[in-house]
Amino acid sequence: MQSEQSTPQVPNRPTVREAFVRLMRDLGLDTVFGNPGSTELPMFRDFPKDFRYVLGLQESVVVGMADGYAQATRRAALVNLHSAAGVGHAMGNLFTAYKNQTPLIVTAGQQSRSILPFDPFLSAVQATDLPRPYVKWACEPARAEDVPLALLRAYHMAMQPPCGPVFLSIPADDWDRPSDWVQVRQVSHAIAPEPQAISRVAEALAESHRPLIVVGAGVDRDDAVDRVVQLAERHEAAVVAAPMSARCGFPERHRLFQGFLPAMREAIVETLAPHDLILVLGAPAFTYHVEGRGPHIPPTARLWQIVDDPQVAAWTPCGDSVVSSIGLAVDALLEGPGPRAQRVPPAPRPAVAPAPASEPMSAAFALQTLDAVRRPGDVVVEEAPGSRGTMQRCLPMAGAQSFYTMASGGLGHGMPAAVGIALARQRQRQAGRVICLIGDGSSLYSIQALYSAVQWGVPMSFVILNNRRYAALQDFAPVFGYGPDDKPAGTDLPGLDFVALAKGHGLAGRRVARAAELGPALRAAFEDAGPNLVEIVVN
Known part of the structure; x- marks a missing residue:
């Protein structure tokens, strides 16, 4: 007589919604910025009482609020939009989030998988193509049970330098399907500079006679403003803000701050002319608004650029680049040599005269x-x-x-x-x-x-x-x-x-x-x- 074998017991599996929400909590994503639509409603059934849903009355407002929130917290924020129309409304501010290098996880509802072959109302055709190229990664998981795992990947992709928005399309009938719990994995998001390259930057800074530091939004984004102040003071370097910089990379009342570079090639070269070394931190070295001609930097100057975006390093038209998180690079420069010779500090920025109290006001x-x-x-x-x-x-x-x-x-x-x-x-x-x-x-x-x-x-x-x-x-x-x-x-x-x-x-x-x-x-x-x-x- 053949012995009877017992059937293995399969433990109860969570639903996609349960696994997704627990992962959100583990990642600190307890605030959702959204404007609800029908294909998103299953996501929010049994919405946790300790989570916040921040309503925007139009999808571009939703993305803009999430962008500001993520920048202020320096952590990815979660956005929920409605299939194709909602993502379309949001595209202007999604483009801005991409240019701001803001870490956003954008989720969008999709029609139920069971009726997608019939081109249903409110479906998104080729959903992952719609937000491209202004997202770092776009995915509609092949299986419902993969949705929580896709969230974890999306989080790390958004936070990896250069930070930026990512996109998940989630069919409406996925949320009640069985899935598995997803454990948070620790991933370092910082990029250390290549030692020999950053040593060359430090030597060039020490040997220069009239250095200039150009600061961009990446300085503040990487929480490195105070360290850049230390670096500028150590080298008595003049400091200017990069063209179109979206954040403040240096206190503008500081004695070394000299103003703002215009987005015009000839005017940039004229501003750089007195300096023999140009160190660009956390910005494209050249952002132009109008067509220009001639060189990009003065012929007597050397340029070093430090950015966390390899694409920016690749298209920069002249000079040398180091790809690194700004804070780590500045730390390395502060450990390098000081100036070889005594430097004369730059003249203070001219004071602005008080404007008269005219009416209408200026x-x-x-x-x-x-x-x-x-x-x-x-x-x-x-x-x-x-x-x-x-x-x-x-x-x-x-x-x-x-x-x-x-x-x-x-x-x-x-x-x-x-x-x-x-x-x-x-x-x-x-x-x-x-x-x-x-x-x-x-x-x-x-x-x-x-x-x-x-x-x-x-x-x-x-x-x-x-x-x-x-x-x-x-x-x-x-x-x-x-x-x-x-x-x-x-x-x-x-x-x-x-x-x-x-x-x-x-x-x-x-x-x-x-x-x-x-x-x-x-x-x-x-x-x-x-x-x-x-x-x-x-x-």
């Missing part, structure tokens, strides 16, 4: 008043490209985590990013207020962010510079052959009422048109515990 007067009223610890999130040059003169930033803007040139990022940064700082119990400095035209790309600020009661102020036009376009028009009296079509914005728009979203607002009223209005706004809006009429 942008310079408005920003100098804002500078006088804001408090230590306040953070500026800017999207006022028509006033950026004025801001760089009149509103100096303090250094680490004091300033954010978009690296892409695309509008619609500033308002929601400011809300995300305020949410992060609110959770971290950081002192200071978030000031969203935004142009009237820029604000209308993502005005729905006002609603999210009200719902979460974040300590922030939207400060709108209302010049009733797309100033950046009108000011830039002569570059493309417009005469001094010519105005590009569609660049005037008359008749907008931002106080009414604020009220419609549940936000207190005030319009200021007289110079004498601006200081008191800003002080009152900044003393408020919650969000508010100040519209400043400028000429």
Whole structure:
């Protein structure tokens, strides 16, 4: 008689939802930024009570808030969008997150696998192709049970330098399928510099007579601002900000700070001309906005660039590059030799004269008043490209985590990013207020962010510079052959009422048109515990 064999007992397996949520918790992803659609509803059944769902009223706002939150926390943030239409709405700010090198995990609902062969309503055809090329990795797992494992890979891909968004398409019927628990694996995301290469940089810095350090957003992104200050002071090196830098890489009131490089080849070379060594940290060495000619650096200068993106290192047109995390590279330079000979420190940056209190107010007067009223610890999130040059003169930033803007040139990022940064700082119990400095035209790309600020009661102020036009376009028009009296079509914005728009979203607002009223209005706004809006009429 054949012996009877017992059937092995299979332990209960979690559902995809259970495994996904536990992995989210293990990774610290307890905040979801989203705008719900039908294909996402199964994901949020039995949503954990200790998680937060931050609603954005449009998908670009969702991605912008997540971008700001991830930048402020220096950790990946989780975004949930709706299949093809939702991802399409989000693409502008997804592009900005890509250029900002912001770690985002973007999940999007997909129609149920069982009906995908029939081209169903609300399905995403070739879902993973839609966000490319502005995501580092895109995946729709071949099997439902692979969804939690894909989340872990997505997290590490987003956090690996150069950081950036990744994308997961998840069919609606995956969430109740059986899966397996996924254990968090520790992965180092830092890149150490090659020892011989960084030694050559240190020697070149020590031997130079007039060094210049160009700082980019990567300095602050890698939490290296204080160490770069030490390096500049050790070598009495002049410091300038890279063109279009999206964060503050050096305190702008520091005696060694010399200003901002323009995004024009000839003007960059003219600024670099007095220096024999150019050390670029955390930025592309050359970001141009208009066509130029001639050399990229002065013929008597040597250029070294340190970036964490090998693609940037590859396309840089001249000089030598080291691929490394900025903090580790600066640590290595601080361990290297000091200057071989005594150096004369650069002359201080010229002071800016006070702007007169004209009416209507100038942008310079408005920003100098804002500078006088804001408090230590306040953070500026800017999207006022028509006033950026004025801001760089009149509103100096303090250094680490004091300033954010978009690296892409695309509008619609500033308002929601400011809300995300305020949410992060609110959770971290950081002192200071978030000031969203935004142009009237820029604000209308993502005005729905006002609603999210009200719902979460974040300590922030939207400060709108209302010049009733797309100033950046009108000011830039002569570059493309417009005469001094010519105005590009569609660049005037008359008749907008931002106080009414604020009220419609549940936000207190005030319009200021007289110079004498601006200081008191800003002080009152900044003393408020919650969000508010100040519209400043400028000429």
